[in-house]
Structures are given as C-alpha cells and as structure tokens.
Amino acid sequence: xxxxxxxxxxxxxxxxxxxxxxxxxxxxxxxxxxxxxxxxxxxxxxxxxxxxxxxxxxxxxxxxxxxxxxxxxxxxxxxxxxxxxxxxxxxxxxxxxxxxxxxxxxxxxxxxxxxxxxxxxxxxxxxxxxxxxxxxxxxxxxxxxxxxxxxxxxxxxxxxxxxxxxxxxxxxxxxxxxxxxxxxxxxxxxxxxxxxxxxxxxxxxxxxxxxxxxxxxxxxxxxxxxxxxxxxxxxxxxxxxxxxxxxxxxxxxxxxxxxxxxxxxxxxxxxxxxxxxxxxxxxxxxxxxxxxxxxxxxxxxxxxxxxxxxxxxxxxxxxxxxxxxxxxxxxxxxxxxxxxxxxxxxxxxxxxxxxxxxxxxxxxxxxxxxxxxxxxxxxxxxxx
Numbered sequence: 001x002x003x004x005x006x007x008x009x010x011x012x013x014x015x016x017x018x019x020x021x022x023x024x025x026x027x028x029x030x031x032x033x034x035x036x037x038x039x040x041x042x043x044x045x046x047x048x049x050x051x052x053x054x055x056x057x058x059x060x061x062x063x064x065x066x067x068x069x070x071x072x073x074x075x076x077x078x079x080x081x082x083x084x085x086x087x088x089x090x091x092x093x094x095x096x097x098x099x100x101x102x103x104x105x106x107x108x109x110x111x112x113x114x115x116x117x118x119x120x121x122x123x124x125x126x127x128x129x130x131x132x133x134x135x136x137x138x139x140x141x142x143x144x145x146x147x148x149x150x151x152x153x154x155x156x157x158x159x160x161x162x163x164x165x166x167x168x169x170x171x172x173x174x175x176x177x178x179x180x181x182x183x184x185x186x187x188x189x190x191x192x193x194x195x196x197x198x199x200x201x202x203x204x205x206x207x208x209x210x211x212x213x214x215x216x217x218x219x220x221x222x223x224x225x226x227x228x229x230x231x232x233x234x235x236x237x238x239x240x241x242x243x244x245x246x247x248x249x250x251x252x253x254x255x256x257x258x259x260x261x262x263x264x265x266x267x268x269x270x271x272x273x274x275x276x277x278x279x280x281x282x283x284x285x286x287x288x289x290x291x292x293x294x295x296x297x298x299x300x301x302x303x304x305x306x307x308x309x310x311x312x313x314x315x316x317x318x319x320x321x322x323x324x325x326x327x328x329x330x331x332x333x334x335x336x337x338x339x340x341x342x343x344x345x346x347x348x349x350x351x352x353x354x355x356x357x358x359x360x361x362x363x364x365x366x367x368x369x370x371x372x373x374x375x376x377x378x379x380x381x382x383x384x
Contacts, residue, residue: 005185006125010133012180013118014140019177020081021141023088025148026170029245030156031104032226033238034163038097042230046348049224050341051105057337059112061330064120068326073117078181080114083107085174092167115333120326123317131268134314135260138307142253149246157239204328207378208319212335214373215312218276219339221283221366222309223347223359228286228302231356235290244299251303259307260314268315269378275308276371283363 032045040048067076087107094100119134126133148170155161225245232241263271282302289298313329320328350358 003126006133007136009125009184010122010137011140012184013122014137015180016081016177017137017141018144018147019180020084020174021144022148022151023085023144023170023174023177025145025245025249026152026155026173027088027091027148027167028225029149029152029229029242030163030166032230033233034167035097035100035104037163038094038100040097040101042352043345043348044097044101045226045230046224046344046346046351047341048101048104048344049226049347050344052108053219053222053224053340053344054337055105056108056110056112056115057333057340059109060116060333060337061327063113064116064326064328064330064333067117067120068324073121073326074181074184076117077114077121078178080110080112080118081174081178081181082110083113084110085171085177086110088167088171088174092164092171112333116326116329119313119317119329123325129264130314130317131260131262131264131311132257133260134311134317135257135263138256138260138310139253142249142256142307146246146249146253149242149249153239153242153246156242201327201331203321203324204331205319205321208316208328208331211315211319211374211378212332214370214377215332216335216339217373218279218309218367218370219336220343220346221363221370222279222340223343223363227347227351227356227359228299230351231286231290231360232295234356236292236295240292240295244295247296248299248303248306251300252306253303255304255307256310260311263311263314268311268318269374271308271311272315273371273374275305275311276367276374278305279309280364280367280371283360283367287357287360287364 031048035045035048063076063080067073084107087103087110091100091103091107094103122133122137123130152166155166225248229241229245232244236244259271278301282298282305285294285298285301289295312332316329316332317325346362347359350362
C-alpha cells in the first residue's frame with residue numbers, strides 16, 4: 001500500500017476513534033460521580049477503574065490471535081465498536097451501583113475486541129513510520145476525548161443536564177463512530193496461520209515479554225484517572241475537576257503526534273522512559289499540592305505523560321514479528337490488564353484506609369521503578 005493511501009486509512013481509523021472517544025469522554029469524567037450518586041464506595045469505584053483498565057486488555061490477546069488466525073481485521077474492529085456502543089446505552093438505564101458498575105466494566109469488551117486488530121492495521125498502513133502512525137491516530141482519538149470532556153462540562157455547568165441524559169446521548173454518538181470504517185481502502189493481504197494459540201505465544205520474542213513485564217509494573221502504578229478527579233473534587237467541587245479533565249485531554253491530544261514523530265527519530269524507548277518518569281512526578285505532585293494553580297499545571301503534565309506512555313503500543317508493534325503482530329499486541333495488553341485490577345483495588349484501599357495522598361505516593365514509586373527497569377533491561381534500538 002502506498003504511503004498516501006496508508007495515511008488516509010489511518011486518518012479514517014482516527015475519525016472513528018475521535019467519535020468513539022467523544023462518546024466515551026462524555027461519560028468518563030462524570031463516571032465516578034455517577035457511581036457515587038448510586039451509592040458506590042471508593043473501593044467499588046477503584047474496582048470499576050481496575051476492571052475498565054483490565055478487561056479489554058485481558059481479552060485483546062484472544063481477539064488478536066483469532067484475527068491473525070483467520071487473517072481478518074475489519075470484523076473485529078466493527079464488532080468492537082458496536083459492542084461498546086450497546087453497553088453505553090445500557091449504562092444510561094442503571095438502577096443501582098452494582099448494575100452501573102457492571103455495565104461500565106463490560107463496555108470494555110468492545111475495546112478488547114477491536115484494539116489488537118486495529119493496531120495491526122495501523123502498523124501495516126504505515127510500516128516505516130509506526131510512531132507517526134500511532135501518534136496521528138492518538139491525536140485524533142484524544143481530540144475526541146477533549147470534545148467529549150468539554151461537552152460534559154458544558155452540559156452540566158451551563159445546562160444542568162443529568163447524568164443519565166448525558167450517557168444516553170454518548171451512546172448514540174458511539175453508534176455514529178462506525179460510519180468512517182466503511183470508507184477504508186484496504187488491500188493489505190494477511191496470510192492465514194497454521195500455528196495454534198500457544199504456538200503463537202511461543203513465537204513472541206523474549207525481548208517483548210521483558211517489556212510486557214515492565215509495562216505491567218507501570219500498569220500497577222497507573223491506577224484509574226477517576227482517583228485524580230476525586231482528589232481534585234476534594235478541594236474544588238464538581239465542575240472544576242471536569243474542566244481539569246478536559247485540560248488533560250487537550251495536552252494529551254496536542255502532544256501525541258509530535259511525540260510519535262520524535263519517537264521515530266530518537267527511539268521509542270527514550271520517550272517511554274521520559275513518560276514513566278513524568279507520570280511519577282505527576283503522581284507525587286498530587287500527593288503534595290491541592291491548590292487550583294497547582295492542579296492546572298499538574299493536569300497539563302498528566303496529559304503529556306499519557307501521550308508519551310501511549311507509545312508503548314507502537315514499541316510493541318516494532319518488536320513483534322509480522323506474522324503474529326495482533327497476538328503480540330494482545331500479549332502486551334494481557335500483562336498490562338492483569339496488573340490493572342490489583343492496581344485499582346490497592347489504590348482504592350490506600351485511599352479509604354490510609355489517605356488519598358498514600359494512593360499517589362504508591363503510583364509515584366512504582367512508575368519510577370518501571371522507568372529504571374526500562375532503562376537497564378531493554379536494549380537500545382538503532383535510533384537510541
């Protein structure tokens with residue numbers, strides 16, 4: 001596939017992600033408060049955050065393998081977006097905290113279905129510039145997140161819209177996100193695989209498994225965004241945390257593409273180490289500062305750190321053998337997902353039993369350890 005057509009396809013995938021994230025980010029900043037309004041405790045909210053961060057990743061390896069095995073990408077991408085949209089609609093009609101927690105968690109099945117096949121498509125569309133490809137996609141994805149977060153602020157602060165109405169509207173937008181997929185020009189051929197599931201795992205390089213474990217350690221540190229919003233709410237009320245979340249997404253979107261291009265030039269390993277260290281500083285800052293001026297600055301760097309860390313997927317695609325790329329992406333997501341559930345539970349328990357500050361010190365220490373291990377254990381690429 002020529003570079004122009006490949007870039008066009010990445011943009012179409014990005015527009016789909018833009019609309020889907022517009023939908024998701026109308027929900028995500030209000031989700032902890034919606035759950036609290038239904039009677040959810042900090043531990044239950046932490047569990048939901050852990051499940052949302054893990055369920056999709058635990059499923060990604062299986063859907064990635066089946067995508068490789070049947071040599072098809074699009075059906076998994078279509079199915080994933082449709083599944084997420086359905087559960088968003090179900091969430092809008094939740095009668096209690098348990099039902100809402102279940103719906104919010106199960107919505108991530110759709111993400112687990114689509115992510116590995118979609119990432120493999122991006123890697124195939126722009127094989128020589130994977131950092132740029134993933135950065136471009138993430139920029140559009142996070143642009144939708146910015147719009148969604150701003151929409152949530154406006155709907156609540158200006159129009160006084162209820163949580164249920166916002167979530168229902170988000171579900172409808174999620175269905176619209178499927179439309180750009182019909183315009184993909186995909187003539188990329190994938191050979192069917194004869195190898196079985198465990199055979200595919202055996203073919204994943206040791207170097208990639210080493211990175212997966214380091215990323216898993218960082219995932220323990222990277223507890224749900226909901227704790228960052230809850231910490232801001234302690235001193236600033238409801239509307240300000242929603243605005244801070246929008247600010248986070250603005251800088252996440254703005255940094256994604258340039259960091260992706262820079263990673264192609266200097267090496268993704270360097271960008272990831274910087275991202276881990278910056279997240280450690282952000283988490284530590286949350287444990288110390290609570291003024292509005294400090295929160296504004298912290299959420300800016302939170303967004304930049306996330307943009308850097310998002311390049312983990314591009315790093316995995318670079319390391320993985322061509323014939324099992326979707327399975328390899330799934331292995332990464334599996335390890336990260338396994339770490340996400342205890343991450344949310346530990347963060348919630350530290351918040352409730354010790355203090356909110358203890359949650360962020362925990363995140364700062366583990367992310368620092370992940371940065372050190374990435375520096376010491378992972379070999380440098382030709383760009384490093």
